[in-house]
Amino acid sequence: MAEVRYEAASRLYPGAEEPAVNKLNLDIADGELLVLVGPSGCGKSTALRMLAGLETVTSGSVHINGVDVTLKPPQDRDIAMVFQNYALYPSMTVAQNMGFALKQAKVPKAEREAQVREAARILDLTEYLDRKPKNLSGGQRQRVAMGRAIVRKPQVFLMDEPLSNLDAKLRVQTRTELVDLQARLGVTTVYVTHDQVEAMTMGDRVAVLKFGELQQVDAPRTLYSAPANKFVAGFIGSPAMNLLDAEDVDGAPGIAGAAIPLEESVLSQLKSQDLDQVAVGVRPEHLTLGTTGIEGEVTVVEELGSESFVHVTVSHRGEPTTLVVRDRGETETGRGDRVKVDFGGPIHVFGSDGLRVEA
Amino acid sequence: MTSATTSSAAAISHEEEVRRLERREGWKRRLPILPALIFTIVVTQIPFLFTLFYSLTEWRLDKPDPRKFIGVDNYASLPGDKFFRDAAWVSVQMTVMAVLFSLIVGTLLAILLDRKFFGQGLIRTLLITPFLVMPVVAGFMWKTQMFNATFGVINWVLNLFGFDSIEFATRFPLASVVVVLVWQWSPFMMLIVLAGLQGQDQSVLEAARVDGATTWGSFRQITLPQLRPFLELGTLLGAIYLIQVYDHIEVIVGGQPGAKNLPFYIAQRSIGGGNRFGLASSYSIIVVIASIIIANIGLRVLSNLLEDDS
Numbered sequence: 163m164a165e166v167r168y169e170a171a172s173r174l175y176p177g178a179e180e181p182a183v184n185k186l187n188l189d190i191a192d193g194e195l196l197v198l199v200g201p202s203g204c205g206k207s208t209a210l211r212m213l214a215g216l217e218t219v220t221s222g223s224v225h226i227n228g229v230d231v232t233l234k235p236p237q238d239r240d241i242a243m244v245f246q247n248y249a250l251y252p253s254m255t256v257a258q259n260m261g262f263a264l265k266q267a268k269v270p271k272a273e274r275e276a277q278v279r280e281a282a283r284i285l286d287l288t289e290y291l292d293r294k295p296k297n298l299s300g301g302q303r304q305r306v307a308m309g310r311a312i313v314r315k316p317q318v319f320l321m322d323e324p325l326s327n328l329d330a331k332l333r334v335q336t337r338t339e340l341v342d343l344q345a346r347l348g349v350t351t352v353y354v355t356h357d358q359v360e361a362m363t364m365g366d367r368v369a370v371l372k373f374g375e376l377q378q379v380d381a382p383r384t385l386y387s388a389p390a391n392k393f394v395a396g397f398i399g400s401p402a403m404n405l406l407d408a409e410d411v412d413g414a415p416g417i418a419g420a421a422i423p424l425e426e427s428v429l430s431q432l433k434s435q436d437l438d439q440v441a442v443g444v445r446p447e448h449l450t451l452g453t454t455g456i457e458g459e460v461t462v463v464e465e466l467g468s469e470s471f472v473h474v475t476v477s478h479r480g481e482p483t484t485l486v487v488r489d490r491g492e493t494e495t496g497r498g499d500r501v502k503v504d505f506g507g508p509i510h511v512f513g514s515d516g517l518r519v520e521a
Numbered sequence: 522m523t524s525a526t527t528s529s530a531a532a533i534s535h536e537e538e539v540r541r542l543e544r545r546e547g548w549k550r551r552l553p554i555l556p557a558l559i560f561t562i563v564v565t566q567i568p569f570l571f572t573l574f575y576s577l578t579e580w581r582l583d584k585p586d587p588r589k590f591i592g593v594d595n596y597a598s599l600p601g602d603k604f605f606r607d608a609a610w611v612s613v614q615m616t617v618m619a620v621l622f623s624l625i626v627g628t629l630l631a632i633l634l635d636r637k638f639f640g641q642g643l644i645r646t647l648l649i650t651p652f653l654v655m656p657v658v659a660g661f662m663w664k665t666q667m668f669n670a671t672f673g674v675i676n677w678v679l680n681l682f683g684f685d686s687i688e689f690a691t692r693f694p695l696a697s698v699v700v701v702l703v704w705q706w707s708p709f710m711m712l713i714v715l716a717g718l719q720g721q722d723q724s725v726l727e728a729a730r731v732d733g734a735t736t737w738g739s740f741r742q743i744t745l746p747q748l749r750p751f752l753e754l755g756t757l758l759g760a761i762y763l764i765q766v767y768d769h770i771e772v773i774v775g776g777q778p779g780a781k782n783l784p785f786y787i788a789q790r791s792i793g794g795g796n797r798f799g800l801a802s803s804y805s806i807i808v809v810i811a812s813i814i815i816a817n818i819g820l821r822v823l824s825n826l827l828e829d830d831s
């Protein structure tokens with residue numbers, strides 16, 4: 163058990179112009195499940211591998227439990243890693259796979275077997291202990307990879323998209339099992355995913371990366387309700403936030419000719435800014451269909467049963483622009499209907515620098 | 522009633538149609554490999570059958586009766602034939618040593634090559650060249666430039682350190698031949714093992730590092746088992762080729778005792794002046810059978826060696 167700290171840690175690949183991870187500062191508490199999320203190629207795996215010791219830290223440092231491990235090889239860091247493709251040892255049985263690390267640590271055979279059996283029991287793998295990985299299903303392999311990690315009782319778990327090879331249903335199920343297991347074991351965990359839903363549902367806190375730079379690290383709810391910048395606002399949430407460049411409506415930011423109801427403090431902060439450069443964001447659930455508001459035409463209705471997402475095309479800054487509105491079945495709308503969209507909740511404003519304007 | 526009959530008749534003709542199409546599909550697949558298959562049968566299986574037949578005859582050029590069928594008499598005489606037994610023993614030693622050592626040297630070279638360094642491609646090409654040298658040329662090179670008591674490089678080095686010259690080919694005929702065979706065959710083994718090493722999943726090795734394995738530990742426990750099919754392939758192909766070695770022996774040690782293997786003895790007893798074609802044919806058959814057995818034993822032994830220690 164341990165806390166983890168990245169201190170201005172960077173990784174510049176040989177031959178690359180920009181660092182894959184740029185001056186990452188991150189404090190992860192003991193027992194916390196921190197999720198690293200971001201679009202493909204943003205440096206999540208690189209950041210994780212720097213912590214594992216599989217990737218050189220070109221500047222800055224990495225600490226585990228207060229000890230600077232920047233220059234230590236992986237075997238001296240007391241970490242366990244779950245790889246995206248599981249990386250099971252193909253010539254060994256499930257039991258040997260899970261006992262491998264203990265064997266390297268020269269744990270006596272009897273004790274080793276007891277620990278493997280215990281881990282297998284937790285993960286429901288007991289009946290597969292004598293099988294080779296190639297004779298297992300994807301979900302079972304994933305559990306073996308988990309088992310290999312938990313048998314060790316390491317200081318930190320590192321997981322690189324461990325669920326991405328599972329089908330959608332199994333992924334959702336495994337997600338909750340994993341969170342539960344992590345909480346029970348209480349081992350500090352860094353979890354990488356590109357799926358923001360996975361990040362939101364699993365993380366105690368979520369760190370959003372873009373082009374190797376940390377954008378925001380916060381609890382999922384905060385990330386959702388108070389995104390620090392335009393990128394986080396657009397990345398977190400499904401369907402995505404309606405994020406538009408504002409237009410100038412009588413000296414205040416507006417959408418499709420309608421002024422947005424904003425607090426006085428926000429408006430005063432925008433005084434000095436060019437309103438064309440300001441962005442406004444509204445989540446679909448904070449827009450309503452009704453008898454007042456911006457007029458537009460329904461182009462698509464995504465029906466999910468419990469709710470539907472209505473795509474309304476409005477004329478904004480002289481161009482057709484789509485607003486997505488969540489509808490809980492209060493109104494019956496179909497393609498081609500003329501409707502009115504009104505604001506019914508918090509509105510996010512991002513200044514010309516892309517940063518959130520707090521009320 | 523009528524309609525039912527027509528429909529079942531239609532069904533049958535439909536089935537026939539499907540079968541006809543399948544047959545045609547089968548021929549489409551078989552036809553392209555047919556020439557190669559016929560060629561292979563003509564140049565390998567038919568001569569083999571002839572040899573088998575000759576081995577059951579007494580056929581000597583110095584006798585008036587050209588070919589007399591004598592059943593298994595040739596084979597029956599083999600156990601009592603001291604020359605045959607010696608040649609067989611040399612064959613076994615030569616093949617086993619050459620395969621084993623070239624496999625070890627090849628594996629070591631492959632491990633050295635399986636990492637990025639400047640000039641890697643050039644070094645790899647240079648290391649492969651011995652395999653591309655013709656056997657006769659290789660034999661001559663080693664005999665005249667390395668082993669020779671007066672001009673050889675090895676003796677020159679020995680002399681530098683104050684040792685007397687050794688006539689290697691005469692003093693250690695078998696070892697001399699094996700050295701040259703290993704020199705020629707290590708590159709082949711290296712290429713096979715290198716293919717195995719480069720096909721390895723890197724993340725598995727990373728996982729082993731994270732799990733605390735040392736370099737040697739992950740080589741022994743992870744890389745080696747994964748190399749197993751490649752080592753088996755090398756053993757198999759190496760054994761099949763090396764059991765038939767002739768040129769190196771002819772050039773390096775000639776007809777001296779101590780390094781005469783079965784193929785050499787076969788040639789000597791037939792076209793090499795012995796003129797006993799029937800008997801020599803029976804040796805050939807033994808060599809073929811031995812190849813199969815040696816290859817099998819080799820594979821078995823190797824598999825046991827690499828069996829996971831649990």
Ligand SMILES: Nc1ncnc2c1ncn2[C@@H]1O[C@H](COP(=O)(O)OP(=O)(O)OP(=O)(O)O)[C@@H](O)[C@H]1O
Nearest residue numbers: 175176178182201202203204205206207208209356
């Ligand atoms: N070995 C390498 N050499 C050079 N560049 C690399 C190397 N590995 C990764 N990169 C680059 O570094 C950047 C970050 O890669 P990384 O694998 O960390 O992305 P990621 O966030 O994990 O993406 P994904 O979600 O697709 O796995 C990418 O632009 C990638 O091209």
Ligand SMILES: [Mg+2]
Nearest residue numbers: 206207208322
């Ligand atoms: Mg990745």
